[in-house]
Amino acid sequence: MKTVIIDYGSGNLRSAQKAFERAAASAQMAMSVSLTSDPDEVDQADKIVLPGVGAYRDCRDGIRRLDGMWEAIEKAVIADYKPFFGICVGMQLMADVGLEHGSTDGFGWIKGRVEKMQPQDTSLKIPQMGWNTLDLHHNHPVMANIKTGPEGLHAYFVHSYQLVPEDDADLIATTDYGGPVTAIVATDNLVGTQFHPEKSQKLGLAMIENFLKWKC
């Protein structure tokens, strides 16, 4: 089995790769994990991971700059129905549109928009930076055996924007930052986290392990 992490120049992916490798080892799976900028490798992979840091439009443009990559991801995810994991801006790109620095189209797999967070408590800082707990709205295989709620495990967030899904069924978990903020979205074979599982120690590694086992 093969998981690819798409490398389109959006920051360092070493810790993401190492986290997926460690989770695969912990799950005792024969799973290779590689970074790739090659659409053919996406075509050959069993599972797709799309990371992303920085601005929405820069990430979209970064993928677009790799010849054939956008289309390869769409094919893998829609036609071939491969499990997909979007991280941070990689998750936001699952939406119809992002509103950071103007309006930018995303993949459109999750109906909704990516908007600037507006906490009701104006003393809260933007970006939200640090560890927060998750409130589960719908069960999902990637969250199996992970304790959520105020007494649950923490995830590491760094973001100023959030994906606001139109369909409640797509909203798997929120986190509280002056009101509920989208933490996990999912539909069909796709899942995405606003937080960084590769930086979220116990919760992150457990979630990655669940993803690797999902639909196998």
Place this chain on the structure above:
Amino acid sequence: MLKARVIPCLDVKDGRVVKGINFVDLRDAGDPVEIAKAYDAAGADELCFLDITASHEKRGIILDVVRHTAEQCFMPLTVGGGVKEVEDIRQLLLAGADKVSINTAAVNNPELIEQAAKRFGSQCIVVAIDAKQVSAEGEPLKWEIFTHGGRTHTGIDAIEFAKKVVALGAGEILLTSMDRDGTGIGFNIELTRAICDAVNVPVIASGGVGTLDHMVDGIKLTGATAVLAASIFHFGTFTIAETKAHMAANGVPVRQDPGN
């Protein structure tokens, strides 16, 4: 609810931790990677490396340290010290740093902040502000920026500077009180509160921690969302777990995940 962060900071010179680290069970108490792993296991919320390597030829060593740390620790890592240009930032991020902190160069060349934030995103650009009180007793409080590890007085007002770097794209401020650093008498609460009130990005309080009550005050009395300390952790005065238990008991929400 977002938790207050507890961040140990390591001074690294030529790839080695400068002050002795008083940790049990460490194979090599001078190896920053080993220490990073220990803090990771102990439940630190982030880690900060300050590279104080003087010689230019040896500056590449920190990249190896960052690389090895990022491969083994699944927690956020900030690296600072000697960052002068966009390329320095790029190298550190590629090695695996999650955030890069800029100190002297932010004063000498503020455009660097703007360039870096545009290129890599504000989320990874931390400006480290070293401030010292310049007002005399009885005068309204006033703080100014010092650079080069506190040796150079710039005459720049700390609050105005904080506003400026945030406008340029800094995503976080690491604020150190030069009056308090190394004293163990507690954070400069007035300075920290003044900076927190002036900007809308997260502020890390630093400089002066000696007791666990200081860690509580650093969050409760200021608006800072993180506290950074070096000596109390390295010398084994307090563990991360003791620190967090004390903060939680005194009404500061912290992350206390089992097994971390």
